[in-house]
Amino acid sequence: MVTITDIAQALGITPSTVSRALSGSTRVKEETRRAVQKKAQEMGYERNVVAANLRKGRSNIVGIIVPRIHREFFSNVIGGAESALNDAGYHVLICQSLETRDAEIKALKTLRNYSVAGVLLSHAIESTDGSHIPEILGRSIPLVQFDRVFPDLPGAKIVGANYDGAFKATSHLIQQGYKRIGTLAGYMSSQAYVERLSGYRMALESANLPYDKSIVFSDTIVRETGYQACIKALEAGCDALYCAGDFCALGAIDLLKEKGIRIPEDFGIVGTANESFTALMFPSMSSLGQHPFEMGQAAAKAFLEGRTDTQVIPMELHIRQSSNKNNTWQK
Amino acid sequence: MVTITDIAQALGITPSTVSRALSGSTRVKEETRRAVQKKAQEMGYERNVVAANLRKGRSNIVGIIVPRIHREFFSNVIGGAESALNDAGYHVLICQSLETRDAEIKALKTLRNYSVAGVLLSHAIESTDGSHIPEILGRSIPLVQFDRVFPDLPGAKIVGANYDGAFKATSHLIQQGYKRIGTLAGYMSSQAYVERLSGYRMALESANLPYDKSIVFSDTIVRETGYQACIKALEAGCDALYCAGDFCALGAIDLLKEKGIRIPEDFGIVGTANESFTALMFPSMSSLGQHPFEMGQAAAKAFLEGRTDTQVIPMELHIRQSSNKNNTWQK
DNA sequence: TACAAAGATACAAACGTTTGCATTAATTGC
DNA sequence: GCAATTAATGCAAACGTTTGTATCTTTGTA
Structure with a gap:
C-alpha cells in the first residue's frame, strides 16, 4: 500500500x-x-482511513442501531440512510439491539470505540428510558433518534406523524359505521405507540364516542399477540380494531378468518406501517403508511446538517378491503 | 478516555x-x-479499536456488500450474518452496490481502506465478471460470496440449491397438468439464474417435454418486467410460468388478474424466494423458498472458520394456490 | 556457588495520518 | 534597502495500540 x-x-x-x-x-x-x-x-x-481516524479521534463512520435489521421498516430506513450518508462520504456500521437494552448498550459502546461521527438510533422496546444513551455517547458524538425516540433526550429526532395518523385511521373506521372500535396499542414504553393511542382516543372523543380502556390491548406487536388480543376484543363486543402495527393486525385477521367473521362487513381492521404484504394479501389490509426510506434519509440529513430539532414525517392512510364497506378501495 | x-x-x-x-x-x-x-x-x-486496528493492520470489521439493503432477501441475509459475526466479536460495515459495478468497486475499495477482516459479497447485476474483486481485495482479505457468486473466483461460496429447486418447481407444474410451461428467467449474467434455468430445462426434458427457447423470457426481475413478459407468454400459448423471482411472478399475476384468467385453473405460477407477501397475497403464490437468514449465518461462519468451499443451502417448494389445482394447498 | 534456561517484564519502534509550531522563502511597506 | 508581513513548507509530536528484542528475575541443575 x-x-x-x-x-x-x-x-x-x-x-x-x-x-x-x-x-x-x-x-x-x-x-x-x-x-x-x-x-x-x-x-x-x-x-488509510484507520490511521486518519486515530489521529483525528473521529471516523467517517456513522453507526446505526436498530432492533432488527431484517424488519421491513428498519431495512428501508437503513437503505435510505445509507444512500444519503454514502453520498456525503460516510459509511455505515450496523448494530442490532434485538430489542434488548443490554445489546443496545453494547452497541453504543462499540460505536463509541470506533469513534463514529454520529449515531442513528431507534431504541429497543426493552429500553424504557434513554438515560444510558447520552451517558455512553457523551457530548461529542451527535445522536439522531428515529421512529422510537425518547423525547427528553437532546438531539435531532425523526418521527412519524403518529398522533395524526392514528386519528385519521380511527376516524375512517368511525365513518365506515363501526360502532365499537378497539385498538391493539403496542408497547406503551415507546413514545410512538403512546401517540398512536392518543390519536385513537381523540378520534373517538371528537366523534362523541366513549374511550373504553377495556378494549385497549397493550403489549401487542407480533402476529401471535394480535391473534390473542383479537379473541378478547371479540369477547368485549368490538366490531373493529385500529392496530398500531401490521403484524398484530395480521394476527387479528387470522382469527377473524378462522371464526368465519366477514371482513370488512362484520369487522373492520386498519393496521400501521403499510408493510408490502398489506396491499397484496387477501383481504387486502388498510394500513397507516409510514415512509421508512424517507425517514432514513431525513435522519441522515439531520446528522449531516447538524440539526437538533424534531422532524415529523407525515403518515398516510391506505384504505383497502379490510376496512372499506363500500368496496371501492384504493389499490 | x-x-x-x-x-x-x-x-x-x-x-x-x-x-x-x-x-x-x-x-x-x-x-x-x-x-x-x-x-x-x-x-x-x-x-481503542481504531488504534489497535492501525497497529495490527487489520480490523474486526467485516464488510457486507449487497445490491440493496432493503430487499427482503438481503436484509435477512444481513440479519443472519450480523448475529453470527457479532457473537464472534466482529462488526458489520454495510455497503450497497445499487446493482452497479462502479458502486461495487467503490465499496470494495472503501472496505479495503478500513482494512476489514473479510468481505461478504453478493454482486451487482451489472457486474458480469468478477475480475475486479480479487484485484481490489488482494490476497489478504478473505472473500465470501453468497447467492450471486462468480464460480471461478477463489474463496468460500454460499449458494441456494437453484438447480434442484427450479427442477422441483417445474416438475410440480408438470404434475399439475400444465402443458406449456414457460419461464421468467431473470438475468443470465448471474449464475443463480443460469442454474435455475438449467433446472427448469432438465425438469421439462426429464418429462419428455420440449425445451422451447421462445418461452424463456430473460431480463425479467421486477414486477413491471414480469407483467410485460407475461403478455408475451400468453401470446406464445403458455399456461404456466416458473418465475425465477417473486416480484416478476407478481407482475405476471397482475396481468392474469387483469385479463380475467383464472389462477390456478387456467394458468399456474410458481415464484422464487418465498418473500413474505407470497403466503399472504391472493391468490397465495407458490414459491421456491430460499433461506436468507441461514445463508447469512453460513456466510458468516464460512468467514469465521476460514472455509474456502462451496456450500449449498437447500431450497424448498411452498405449494400454494397459484399452482395447485387440487385446492388442498399448504399454508 | 555458578551458570544456564526459562519466565516475566521493560524498551522502543512501528502503524499512517494530522496538526501546532518553527523555519524558510517571497512579498509588501516605508 | 531593510524590517515587517505573508505565504509556503518542514519538523516533530501525537493518536493508542501491538510486538520483536532486550533486560532483568527467578528457578533448576551440575
Whole structure:
C-alpha cells in the first residue's frame, strides 16, 4: 500500500505537505497541490482511513442501531440512510439491539470505540428510558433518534406523524359505521405507540364516542399477540380494531378468518406501517403508511446538517378491503 | 478516555504488559493479569479499536456488500450474518452496490481502506465478471460470496440449491397438468439464474417435454418486467410460468388478474424466494423458498472458520394456490 | 556457588495520518 | 534597502495500540 510518505519522497517534499494538499488545506501552493494530486493518482494512493481516524479521534463512520435489521421498516430506513450518508462520504456500521437494552448498550459502546461521527438510533422496546444513551455517547458524538425516540433526550429526532395518523385511521373506521372500535396499542414504553393511542382516543372523543380502556390491548406487536388480543376484543363486543402495527393486525385477521367473521362487513381492521404484504394479501389490509426510506434519509440529513430539532414525517392512510364497506378501495 | 498507559501507570508497569495481559498472551504472570483486569474494570477501560486496528493492520470489521439493503432477501441475509459475526466479536460495515459495478468497486475499495477482516459479497447485476474483486481485495482479505457468486473466483461460496429447486418447481407444474410451461428467467449474467434455468430445462426434458427457447423470457426481475413478459407468454400459448423471482411472478399475476384468467385453473405460477407477501397475497403464490437468514449465518461462519468451499443451502417448494389445482394447498 | 534456561517484564519502534509550531522563502511597506 | 508581513513548507509530536528484542528475575541443575 502506498502512503503519503511515498508520495512525499517521490516529489521531494514532506508528508505534512502531502497531507495538506490532499485534504484541501489553504496552506499549500496551488501548484504543489496539483503535483501531489497527480502523483497520488499515478501511484494509486488511497488514504488509510484507520490511521486518519486515530489521529483525528473521529471516523467517517456513522453507526446505526436498530432492533432488527431484517424488519421491513428498519431495512428501508437503513437503505435510505445509507444512500444519503454514502453520498456525503460516510459509511455505515450496523448494530442490532434485538430489542434488548443490554445489546443496545453494547452497541453504543462499540460505536463509541470506533469513534463514529454520529449515531442513528431507534431504541429497543426493552429500553424504557434513554438515560444510558447520552451517558455512553457523551457530548461529542451527535445522536439522531428515529421512529422510537425518547423525547427528553437532546438531539435531532425523526418521527412519524403518529398522533395524526392514528386519528385519521380511527376516524375512517368511525365513518365506515363501526360502532365499537378497539385498538391493539403496542408497547406503551415507546413514545410512538403512546401517540398512536392518543390519536385513537381523540378520534373517538371528537366523534362523541366513549374511550373504553377495556378494549385497549397493550403489549401487542407480533402476529401471535394480535391473534390473542383479537379473541378478547371479540369477547368485549368490538366490531373493529385500529392496530398500531401490521403484524398484530395480521394476527387479528387470522382469527377473524378462522371464526368465519366477514371482513370488512362484520369487522373492520386498519393496521400501521403499510408493510408490502398489506396491499397484496387477501383481504387486502388498510394500513397507516409510514415512509421508512424517507425517514432514513431525513435522519441522515439531520446528522449531516447538524440539526437538533424534531422532524415529523407525515403518515398516510391506505384504505383497502379490510376496512372499506363500500368496496371501492384504493389499490 | 482511559488508555492502557493509564492502567500501566496506576499499576507501576508498562503498557506492553498491560496490552499482553488484556489480550490473553501467555507471556504474562497470572497474578499481574488479574491485577490488570481488575484495574481495567475499575477505571472503565475500553480498548481503542481504531488504534489497535492501525497497529495490527487489520480490523474486526467485516464488510457486507449487497445490491440493496432493503430487499427482503438481503436484509435477512444481513440479519443472519450480523448475529453470527457479532457473537464472534466482529462488526458489520454495510455497503450497497445499487446493482452497479462502479458502486461495487467503490465499496470494495472503501472496505479495503478500513482494512476489514473479510468481505461478504453478493454482486451487482451489472457486474458480469468478477475480475475486479480479487484485484481490489488482494490476497489478504478473505472473500465470501453468497447467492450471486462468480464460480471461478477463489474463496468460500454460499449458494441456494437453484438447480434442484427450479427442477422441483417445474416438475410440480408438470404434475399439475400444465402443458406449456414457460419461464421468467431473470438475468443470465448471474449464475443463480443460469442454474435455475438449467433446472427448469432438465425438469421439462426429464418429462419428455420440449425445451422451447421462445418461452424463456430473460431480463425479467421486477414486477413491471414480469407483467410485460407475461403478455408475451400468453401470446406464445403458455399456461404456466416458473418465475425465477417473486416480484416478476407478481407482475405476471397482475396481468392474469387483469385479463380475467383464472389462477390456478387456467394458468399456474410458481415464484422464487418465498418473500413474505407470497403466503399472504391472493391468490397465495407458490414459491421456491430460499433461506436468507441461514445463508447469512453460513456466510458468516464460512468467514469465521476460514472455509474456502462451496456450500449449498437447500431450497424448498411452498405449494400454494397459484399452482395447485387440487385446492388442498399448504399454508 | 555458578551458570544456564526459562519466565516475566521493560524498551522502543512501528502503524499512517494530522496538526501546532518553527523555519524558510517571497512579498509588501516605508 | 531593510524590517515587517505573508505565504509556503518542514519538523516533530501525537493518536493508542501491538510486538520483536532486550533486560532483568527467578528457578533448576551440575
